[in-house]
Amino acid sequence: MEDTAxxxxxxxxxxxxxxxxxxxxxxxDGESVIGLPLVAGLKNADENAILVDAGDATxxxxxxxxxxxxxxxxxMNLAGYDVMAAGNHEFDFGTDAFLKNVSQAEFPVLAANIYKDNQLLLAGQQDDTDGCHVIIERQGKKIGFFGLTTTETASATNPEGIQGVxxxxxxxxxxxxxxxxxxxGADVVIAVAHMGDETGGADCTSEDLANGMTGEYQGELDAIIDGHSHTVENEEVNDVQIVQTGTGLSAVGKLTVxxxxxSDPVVTEELLGIEDFAEVTPDAEVxxxxxxxxxxxxxSLQEVIGSTPTTLWAGWIGNVPPTRFVETNYGxxxxxxxxxxxxAMVQQNGTEEEKQMPVVGVENGGGIREMISNGDITKGDLVSTxxxxxxxYMKKITPKILYEVMEQSGSSLDGQDPETGMLLQQSVSGGFLQISGFQVVFNPDAEPGSRVVSITLDGQSTPLDRTDDTTQIIMAGNNYIMSGGNDYTxxxxxxxxxEAGGELETIExxxxxxxxxxxxxxxQGTKGRIAYTGSVYQPKDYTASVKIVxxxxxxxxxxEISYRVDGGEGQMGRTDENGILHITVTDGGxxxxxxDSQDEVYVDNYAGLGIVEDTLRTMPQLTAPEAGSEIPVNSTEEPEEPEEPEDPSKDDETTDPGKDTGTGSGGTENDKKDPGASDGTTNTDNTTKTDNGADGQKKAVKTGDEAPVEAAGTAAIVSLAVIAAVLGTKVRRK
Known part of the structure; x- marks a missing residue:
């Protein structure tokens, strides 16, 4: 009988x-960042393991x-990395700085699709690799890697630094x-790619790459180790396993081949969180x-330069990045x-005609990387931001160009909830501009190219003519934007x-x-420079909800509990049976x-924070203060002497840095006062008015048993599909 075993x-x-x-x-940090010593220790525990990075490390x-x-x-040399793909931010300091880093790397840095002067950029930069691909042999098997960098890099890093690339x-x-x-002779073929999923903004995503493997290439690409979108990816597309770990070393991927x-290689992925490193011995040398x-x-970085009474909002609030689609005070x-x-540059060196020209400033939201919490400000905080x-850079533009620039700024806008004002676009852009010297009104419901309703320069009451290609305005912004970054061609x-100096040095x-x-x-608060007036929604007060535990x-x-809004006067409120504190504030963040001993939380009707709960937004939460650390409420103080009537000719600029006219959303001319001051008046509706606004406008603040945060409704149906997993805390400008 034949043996069929x-x-x-x-x-x-x-x-x-x-x-x-x-x-x-x-x-x-033991909580959310694993750290490189543990990553190195993980590799040390397996002599056959391979350690790969998919870009944006430097x-x-x-x-x-x-x-x-x-x-x-x-x-990374000490940690034992074996392969790295070039990310778009590897070029942020210029091509020469990138090539210097490549020359110092003791592992192959790969970028098969990057050229300069019609030559492969990385050819000849390192021994034993052409800068395109490499084969690493383990246990008798040949694992082939090649590197890809998103073509979006052409507009997602400083264009000046990649001239000729x-x-x-x-x-x-x-x-x-x-x-x-x-x-x-590779047994396994893996792309180490800095491309990301659809939320990353790249023209070609990792999914597109996988789906592009047709015909003779079907089944020939085994995996894509991805980066760029700061998402967690783990899916099979067209027989290709696509993986990504998020951002900021909050996780490490374990790809088993x-x-x-x-038989064809079988690829599986496991995401390792910080809890999975409990038994790992960190590498002592690293x-x-x-x-x-x-x-x-x-x-030098810990030197305290002062203190801020309220958080300067930027970066990511959970999974939402405010500076990339709404006005913030840091912006x-x-x-x-x-x-x-x-x-100052124009007044010092300009002609008499130039000294009379309006000057406006812009800063791309993706360039303001981190918030500074209420409290001390250090040099390190500013460097991180x-x-x-x-x-x-400074350039002369016209009103027509300014309208085109702001249309690009609002290019990701796509709809607005008619009740709450929440913006409903599917993605956000690091190219969204924070502005100075003018006000812009967007209609998020309008078609692309027609979303800017009006632009009005400070000190003027009539909006600029969008067809005016004669009047000159001086625009200042960082060289990334002014050189065409984020598609400001x-x-x-x-x-x-x-030129007006270094960006960091100027802001410091x-x-x-x-x-x-x-x-x-x-x-403290925003200045009402960016307004959103959809087809139905009009700016108005809204009720934000914060959970107290x-x-x-x-x-x-x-x-009962006392609180501050934007560092303003102490107010009293009362939580409901679910511990929710409802506070009515003017529209915006x-x-x-x-x-006062704790960090603030951020609410914003346009961002949906404190308004809805969905896959991206959780309810802001604060911890009730210990006895003795409550915020004081000045209701028992002696009444102040009546103030002298304000001189109507008095220039409000003395109390409002950077703002020439206007009161921001929700304010009136009679509402302007020194920021932070309060007249303590109580209206007939028991709404206590406090000066919470940065421009001195009165901001309505009241508490009560209003409806809790909505978990459904129009605003929650369509939400910002920005990077869900780790977009959160440490995403960089893409």
Whole structure:
């Protein structure tokens, strides 16, 4: 009788650990950042493991940016990285700085679709690789890797730094690289790609790449280790496994490849969170070098330059990035600093005609990387927020060009909830502009190219004529935007009028000056420079909801509590049976706290924060203060002496840095006062009016048993499909 028993086919398993978009988050914190010493320790535990990074490693926090990525490369060398793809932010310090980092890397850096002067950019930069692909052998199996960088890099990094650099089609490049690797005998073919999913904004996503593997390339690409969109990816598309870990070393991917002699490779993915590293021994050498680097930086970075009475909002609030689609107070400050530097330059060096020209400032929301919480401000905070070493460029534009620029700024807008005002677009853009020197009104419901309703310069009551291509205006912004970054191509073609200094240095000087003269308090709340008036919605007060819990996590139900809005006067409220504190504020973003010893939370009807709960938004939450740390309410103070009537000719600029006229949304001319002051008057509807606004306007604040946060309804049906998993806290400008 014939023996039909089959000998089980021998299978070799190879582990590939992978990271992406670390952006300088290499120091573990025990909570949300794993840290590079543990990543290195994970690889140390398996001598056959491969360690891969999918880009955006050399820019971000000061750890990365202060040395333009040099320190990060040295740390990655020690950690034992085997392969890295070039991300778009590897070019933020210019091509020369990128190539310097490549030359220092003891592992292949791959970018198969990047050329300069018709030559492969990385050809000849490192030994044993052409800069396109590499084969790593483990346990007798050949694992082939090739690198791809999104063509979006042409507009997603500083255009000046990549002059002469071009980006070839990702899909066609992949086919070429697959053929090369198969000819070299690769058992497994993996793309290390910085492309991302549909939320990342790239023209060609990792899913597009997978679907592009048709015909003779069907089944020839085994996996895509991805980056760029800062999302968690783990899906099979067209027989290709696509994986990504989020951002900021909040997770590490474990890709297991099972290779058999007569079968196609089988690829599985596991996402490792910080809890999975409990038994991992951190690499001592990496930890020591990291400690040395950070300690050398700490003295200068920890220098306190002052204190802010309210949070300067930027970066990511959970999974929502306010500066990328709404006005924030940090955006106002940054744009004011840029406009102020430009005005000084014009007044010093300009002709008499130029000195009479309006000056406006812009700052792309993706360039304001991190918030600064209420409390001390350090140099490190500013470096983290503005890490790009940008220069302020000045160019002469016309009203027609300004309208085109603002249409590009609002290009991601796509609808607005008619009741709450919440913006409903599917994505956000790092190119959304924070502004100074003018006000813009958007209609998010309008068609692309027609969303700007009006633009009005400070000091003027009549909007600019959108067809005016004669009147001259001086615009100032960082060289990233002014050179055409984020698709501001209309600005790239204009000649440079002047430079007004470094972006970081200018903003640092502005903050220090504002601290010295007491005007930083003018940035409590926003200034009403960016308004959204949809087909139905009109700006109005709204009720924001904040959950209050006790230290043990239980709800702080049916109790009185005091709070501040935007660092203003203490107010009294009462939570409902679910521990929800309802506060009515003017439309737009606000910071709320219930103790001066805690960080604020952010509410914003346009962003939906404090309004709805969905896959991206959770209810803002604060912890009830300990006894003795409550915010004082001045209801028992002696009444103040009546103020002298205001001189109607008095210039309000003295109490409102960066704002010439207007009261912002919800205010009136009679509402203008010194920021932070309160007349304490109570209206017949028991609404206490306080000066919570940065421009001195009165902001309506009241509490009561209003309806809780809506979990459904029009505003919750369509939501910002921005990066769901880790977009959250540490996403970088894409």
């Amino acid at each position: 089959q000998t089980e086919e021998e299978t070799t398993e190879i582990t590939i650990y992978h990271t992406n978009d670390t952006h300088g988050y290499l120091q573990g 820019q971000g926090l000061p750890l990365a940016s202060l040395t333009q990525g040099n320190d990060v490369i040295q740390l 071009t980006f070839a089609d990702e899909i066609e490049t992949a086919k070429t690289e697959i053929a090369h690797l198969e000819e070299a 099972s290779v058999s002699e007569n 930890a020591a070098e990291l400690e040395k680097i950070t300690s050398e930086q700490n003295d 106002d400050l940054a744009a004011d600093a840029i406009a102020g530097a430009a005005k 503005f890490p790009f070493s940008n220069t302020i 209309i600005l790239a073609d204009l000649p440079k009028y002047a 000087a502005y903050v220090e000056n504002s601290l010295n003269n007491g005007t930083l308090s003018g940035y 006790n230290e043990d996590g239980s709800v702080f139900a049916n109790q 606000h910071g709320i706290r219930v103790s």
